Amino acid sequence: MTRARLKRGGALLLLPLSVLPFVLIGPAMVDSHRQFERDKEAHALPTPRLAISPAERARWKPLPRFNGAVPVIAYEGVGEDGSRSVTHLQLARQLALLDALGYDAISIRQYSRWRRGEPAGMPQRPVLITFDGGRLSSFRTADRLLQRYGFRATIFVPTARISERDRALLTWKELHGMERSGRWDVQAEGTRGDERVVIGPDGAMGPAYAFRRYTESDGAETFAAWQARVTREVFDAREDLLAHGFEPLALSVPGGDYGRLASNDGHIAPQVRDLITTQFGVGFVRAPRNYPAYTKPAGDPARFDLGRTTTADDLYGWLRAKDPAR
Amino acid sequence: MAVVSDRALDPGSRALLDLTLRQGVSDEQVAKLVGAEPDDIADRRADALEEVIELAEPADGEAERVIAVAERILAEARAAEDERSEAAAPPRTTGNALDLVLRLLAAGYLALLLVAVIVYKAAFVEMLMVDPLLTAYGLVVCGYIVTRFVFSMVYRAPRDAGLEPRVAIVMPAFNEEEAIGRSLRSLLQVDYPHEKLEIVAVDDGSTDQTLAAMRAVAADEPRVRVIAFGRNLGKRAAMAAGIRATEAEVIAFVDSDSVLEPDALRKLVQGFADPKVGAVCGHADVLNVGQSWLTRMQAVRYFVAFRVVKAAESIFNTVTCCSGCFSAYRREAILPRLEWWENQRFLGVQSTFGDDRSLTNCVLRDWRIKYHANAVSHTAVPATFHQFMRQQLRWKRSWTRESLIVGRFVWRKNPLASIATYVGVVLPLVAPVICVRTVVWQPLFGGGGVPLVYALGVYAMALGYGLYYAVRHPRYDHLWIFGVGFCFFYLAFLLWQTYFAMLTVRTTSWGTRPATAGSHEAAA
Numbered sequence: 001m002t003r004a005r006l007k008r009g010g011a012l013l014l015l016p017l018s019v020l021p022f023v024l025i026g027p028a029m030v031d032s033h034r035q036f037e038r039d040k041e042a043h044a045l046p047t048p049r050l051a052i053s054p055a056e057r058a059r060w061k062p063l064p065r066f067n068g069a070v071p072v073i074a075y076e077g078v079g080e081d082g083s084r085s086v087t088h089l090q091l092a093r094q095l096a097l098l099d100a101l102g103y104d105a106i107s108i109r110q111y112s113r114w115r116r117g118e119p120a121g122m123p124q125r126p127v128l129i130t131f132d133g134g135r136l137s138s139f140r141t142a143d144r145l146l147q148r149y150g151f152r153a154t155i156f157v158p159t160a161r162i163s164e165r166d167r168a169l170l171t172w173k174e175l176h177g178m179e180r181s182g183r184w185d186v187q188a189e190g191t192r193g194d195e196r197v198v199i200g201p202d203g204a205m206g207p208a209y210a211f212r213r214y215t216e217s218d219g220a221e222t223f224a225a226w227q228a229r230v231t232r233e234v235f236d237a238r239e240d241l242l243a244h245g246f247e248p249l250a251l252s253v254p255g256g257d258y259g260r261l262a263s264n265d266g267h268i269a270p271q272v273r274d275l276i277t278t279q280f281g282v283g284f285v286r287a288p289r290n291y292p293a294y295t296k297p298a299g300d301p302a303r304f305d306l307g308r309t310t311t312a313d314d315l316y317g318w319l320r321a322k323d324p325a326r
Numbered sequence: 327m328a329v330v331s332d333r334a335l336d337p338g339s340r341a342l343l344d345l346t347l348r349q350g351v352s353d354e355q356v357a358k359l360v361g362a363e364p365d366d367i368a369d370r371r372a373d374a375l376e377e378v379i380e381l382a383e384p385a386d387g388e389a390e391r392v393i394a395v396a397e398r399i400l401a402e403a404r405a406a407e408d409e410r411s412e413a414a415a416p417p418r419t420t421g422n423a424l425d426l427v428l429r430l431l432a433a434g435y436l437a438l439l440l441v442a443v444i445v446y447k448a449a450f451v452e453m454l455m456v457d458p459l460l461t462a463y464g465l466v467v468c469g470y471i472v473t474r475f476v477f478s479m480v481y482r483a484p485r486d487a488g489l490e491p492r493v494a495i496v497m498p499a500f501n502e503e504e505a506i507g508r509s510l511r512s513l514l515q516v517d518y519p520h521e522k523l524e525i526v527a528v529d530d531g532s533t534d535q536t537l538a539a540m541r542a543v544a545a546d547e548p549r550v551r552v553i554a555f556g557r558n559l560g561k562r563a564a565m566a567a568g569i570r571a572t573e574a575e576v577i578a579f580v581d582s583d584s585v586l587e588p589d590a591l592r593k594l595v596q597g598f599a600d601p602k603v604g605a606v607c608g609h610a611d612v613l614n615v616g617q618s619w620l621t622r623m624q625a626v627r628y629f630v631a632f633r634v635v636k637a638a639e640s641i642f643n644t645v646t647c648c649s650g651c652f653s654a655y656r657r658e659a660i661l662p663r664l665e666w667w668e669n670q671r672f673l674g675v676q677s678t679f680g681d682d683r684s685l686t687n688c689v690l691r692d693w694r695i696k697y698h699a700n701a702v703s704h705t706a707v708p709a710t711f712h713q714f715m716r717q718q719l720r721w722k723r724s725w726t727r728e729s730l731i732v733g734r735f736v737w738r739k740n741p742l743a744s745i746a747t748y749v750g751v752v753l754p755l756v757a758p759v760i761c762v763r764t765v766v767w768q769p770l771f772g773g774g775g776v777p778l779v780y781a782l783g784v785y786a787m788a789l790g791y792g793l794y795y796a797v798r799h800p801r802y803d804h805l806w807i808f809g810v811g812f813c814f815f816y817l818a819f820l821l822w823q824t825y826f827a828m829l830t831v832r833t834t835s836w837g838t839r840p841a842t843a844g845s846h847e848a849a850a
Contacts, residue, residue: 004369011804015431018789018810025782032779033449040452 038167042136042174044143048092052100060316063101064325065124069294070111071319072128072284074252074303076194078141083308088141093312095129095145101319103127105151108185112249112281115297128295129153130284130303132189132252134162134169139178146183154185156252156284158193159240172244179246188237188280189252196255199264207255208233209272210263223265231275238279248280256286260300273300293322339374346371415512415587415704416613421800428802436793440475443468443786463760464783470749471787473742475794477638483699484606487599490522491575493591493654496568498528498561499582503535509582510543510550517588525550526568531558562681566668569660578654579682584705585613586652594654594701604659604693605686606701607636607645608652613704619808620714624707626795626809633798634791636697642743643694646732646750650682652703655689663688672727675832680724687731690739718820722827754824761821788813 052060073094077085086094098105104123106114111128114120129146131138134157146153155170155178162169170178178184190208198204199211199220212226221229234251241248258276259269276283285300287293292302304318320326345356346367353364353371421429447468453461495513499506506527513525527550529537537554544550553567569577576595580586590608597606609632612625632649639645648655660667667688670677677684689695708714729751736744763772764780792809796802 002366002370002373004366007804011802012428014804014807015428015435018792018807021782021785025778028778029446029782036450036453036456039456 034167035165038136041140043140045088045140047144047148048089050089050092050096052093052096056097056312057100059313060097060100063125063319063323066122066126067323067325069296069324070106070114070122070126070128071294071322072111072130072292072301072303073315074130074132074284074305075138075142076132076305076307077135077137078131079137080135084305085308086306086310087308090306090308090310090312091141092145094306094310094315095142095149095151097312097316098127098129098151099149101125101316105129105146105149105153107152108154108187108249109247111154115282115301117297130252131155133193134158134175134189136168136170136174139170139174139184143178143181143183152183152185154187154250156187156189156250158189158191158195159237160191161193163240176245185249186241186246187250187252188241188248190254191233191236191240192254194254194256206262206264207253207257207259209254210257210259210261210268212265212268220264223267226265226268227271230272234272234275234279250282250284251276251280252284256284256305258283258285260285261288291318291322294324339370339377342367342371343374343378415585415590415702418587419799419801421802425800425802429797429799432793432796432802432806436790436797439786439790439793440472443790444472460760460764460780463756466749467753467783467787470746470753471790473746474634474638475790477641478634481637481641481697481699483593483701484597484599484696486593487596489595489599490519490592491595491598492522492524492573493518493576493578493595494524494526494568494572494574495578495580495591496526496528496565496572497580497582498530498564498568499532499536499540500530500558500561500564501532501534501536502582503532503539505582506536507539507543509580509585510540512585513580514543514547514549515588516586516591518591520549523549523591524572524574526553526571527551528553528564528568529555530561530564531555560676560678562668562670562678565681566664569657569664575657576654577657577660578652579650580703581651581705583613584610584651584703587702587704590652590701590703591654594652594698597696597698598654598656600694600696602694603643603656603696604689605645605648605653605655605695607640607648607686607695607697608654608701608703609633609697609699610649610651610703610705613706614709615805617709619811620711621707621709622805622808623812623815624714625805626792627812628705628707629795629799630791630809632697633699634794637699638746639743640695640697642740643696644690644736644739644743644747645695645697646686646690646736646747647683647728648686648689648695651705652701653682653686655685656693659689659693660685673832677724677727679720680728683724683728684731687728690732691735715819715823719823719827719830722823723831723833726824726828726831754821758821758824761817784813784817785810 075086075091076082078091079085079088103125104127106120106123106126106128108128110120110122110126114122129151131142131153132155134155138155142153145151155175157170157175162172162175165171175184175186179186192208195208196205197208197211197213198215199206200214201216209230212220212223213229214220237251238248253272253276258272259265260273263269273283282301285302286305287302290305292304295301304315306315342356346353353367356362356367357364447465450461451465454465497506497509497513499509502509510525510527516523527540527544529540529552537552540550540552540554544552551571553564553571555564555567565579576598578591578594594606594608597603610628612621612628614621615625616622636645636647667681667685670684686695708717732747733751736747738744739747761780764777769776788810791813792806795809796806799805
């Protein structure tokens with residue numbers, strides 16, 4: 001082959017070769033565009049128009065003042081699909097209810113101090129409002145409402161997934177901005193959130209902290225392996241918060257249970273309770289049938305989960321029914 | 327002849343050597359016979375000769391003789407080629423069917439690239455709210471480049487109006503004894519009526535044999551007039567003296583390191599068919615393309631700068647720089663400002679370089695200026711990094727000075743043309759800031775990642791220029807990739823010269839040439 005032909009062949013190859021940078025950088029550009037689209041839509045949404053009717057006001061009679069117990073409510077998601085997510089309007093109505101009843105939303109620091117028996121400056125009618133999952137949608141829908149009613153909320157974030165820049169979740173930068181606004185506190189929901197693990201050969205699933213994990217190759221993990229996994233998980237969640245400048249005060253236990261309600265090893269629950277207490281102080285759990293009592297300084301604090309079917313009247317009913325002053 | 331009887335060669339090569347070396351058949355004839363390009367024939371002959379040299383056994387006495395003959399033929403062929411390329415414009419390249427297919431492929435690729443860039447910019451237009459500086463810069467750059475391409479597609483070279491005005495080619499020279507004779511002779515070879523063409527060679531006080539070389543040419547050719555300065559007065563003075571020495575209606579300037587294609591002058595003057603046109607800029611290709619990687623990059627750069635940028639300017643009759651390589655002026659357009667131009671001063675010092683851009687500005691105020699893509703000259707460009715950087719610095723200094731001047735009156739021209747001119751002035755000033763911010767500041771201190779978007783944007787721009795060369799050049803070859811390389815070379819080395827050029831704008835040294843009158847004055 002002559003040199004001319006070689007040159008010709010080389011020149012011909014240049015065309016497809018010149019596409020390479022686009023092929024190599026293209027995916028990053030697409031990702032960058034998706035991130036841009038996500039960031040563009042990351043601002044807080046305006047509050048929906050709503051008015052509390054005279055009939056509602058008549059139904060929602062004032063409740064007794066603080067009497068040594070604090071109600072804690074939890075939102076899994078807002079404005080998303082699924083039964084565990086409330087709509088934007090539902091959230092607005094529920095917060096309007098709390099405002100109408102004279103509740104003041106307390107910070108996680110106040111709550112933590114109160115749990116430890118330290119002076120916390122509790123208002124007349126305290127409530128702790130929490131959001132799980134670290135979702136962007138929770139911030140977008142709730143922020144203006146919190147501002148409107150002068151409330152504050154605590155958002156629990158899966159720390160590892162936040163670091164992985166899951167586009168559905170908030171970023172560390174956004175979380176800092178939220179905390180600076182004075183309307184939000186940031187705490188951990190483990191490192192991976194509401195993660196469940198396989199607990200038996202039939203494929204049954206359970207909360208990650210509450211069960212020894214089952215794998216087909218090794219069967220159920222040993223207690224030592226479970227201990228290493230969960231300890232590392234709790235330590236990592238704490239370290240992640242500290243590394244990003246947040247004080248670890250509370251943990252939303254992934255799956256809402258650390259083995260208290262169900263487990264495949266009786267040693268698990270006391271181990272996790274100690275672990276959470278030493279690393280975070282407070283570990284929020286889910287109550288059986290989702291009808292918990294108000295939280296007190298002692299015992300596991302259980303939250304009232306609000307979902308798609310929960311109305312403002314349901315929330316009022318729970319607040320009224322579980323109020324220890326009544 | 328031993329070379330062609332070497333049995334180790336393949337029959338094709340043997341036949342080729344036999345035909346071209348022994349029987350004296352020209353490459354063109356062989357090419358026609360076998361349906362190939364003359365260049366391919368020459369390449370193949372060179373390959374065959376090298377093969378002869380490699381195949382021969384050193385111990386063999388006959389082989390040594392073969393090698394000696396082959397090496398002599400190779401050396402003679404190369405010397406002849408060098409001589410030909412220096413004395414005259416290189417032959418016009420032509421393409422075959424494969425070239426056409428590849429060029430069409432490149433055209434499709436270029437169109438796709440432009441559409442993709444526009445779509446991308448449109449998709450990110452809301453980034454203006456997030457990062458106004460970078461986004462606005464990106465949009466302006468994109469708009470500028472895309473409009474240059476679009477306008478250049480609309481561009482049509484001036485038609486042949488049958489004009490044959492009296493033309494004087496002014497060629498100033500200072501200490502160019504080696505090139506001046508060849509340059510003058512090449513001018514005499516242009517296809518233009520003898521009685522309507524004169525060549526004014528001005529010796530600017532050379533201390534070598536330049537004047538003698540000029541007189542040697544003039545002795546054989548009455549169309550050549552020689553003006554000799556007793557001392558070095560500077561290039562502008564030499565050019566002005568040449569202008570004053572002639573009564574020709576059109577005055578053309580050709581750099582002493584440029585050669586013209588035979589029909590270049592005839593084509594160039596057709597631009598003056600419009601009585602409002604005061605100057606016409608010819609096209610310049612690179613003469614010494616194959617000399618180094620730098621000249622290859624400049625080949626693409628020149629091609630795009632003329633075929634895209636000047637063509638785009640030309641559709642509004644506002645070419646902002648008639649290249650010194652080859653341009654022509656209407657006499658009445660330059661005479662009113664000739665003295666000012668000759669003695670131009672800037673910030674208290676005499677302007678010694680940027681004569682072409684300055685003269686263009688003198689004419690552009692009141693006249694139209696066009697570009698003729700088919701009036702082609704070939705110019706030798708710097709082949710080493712040092713020479714090139716000095717030349718670019720000089721150009722940037724004159725660009726700084728003349729941008730301030732053109733900015734004062736270009737707003738009276740077509741709005742699209744004036745906006746493009748102002749944008750063309752602002753972008754090089756902003757570009758270094760954007761580069762530092764994007765490549766250094768943001769990744770290190772601003773929380774930004776690797777500047778992939780910026781890198782890909784530069785690559786897309788570079789690829790656009792390279793592909794344009796591939797599309798418009800008759801023969802598809804690898805040279806276009808050097809255009810891509812040039813954009814990154816510009817980013818790495820030339821971008822930063824702008825500020826330095828502005829700070830040293832009063833400097834009058836040419837850098838790439840021996841000191842001339844202006845620089846002596848400045849030094850004094």
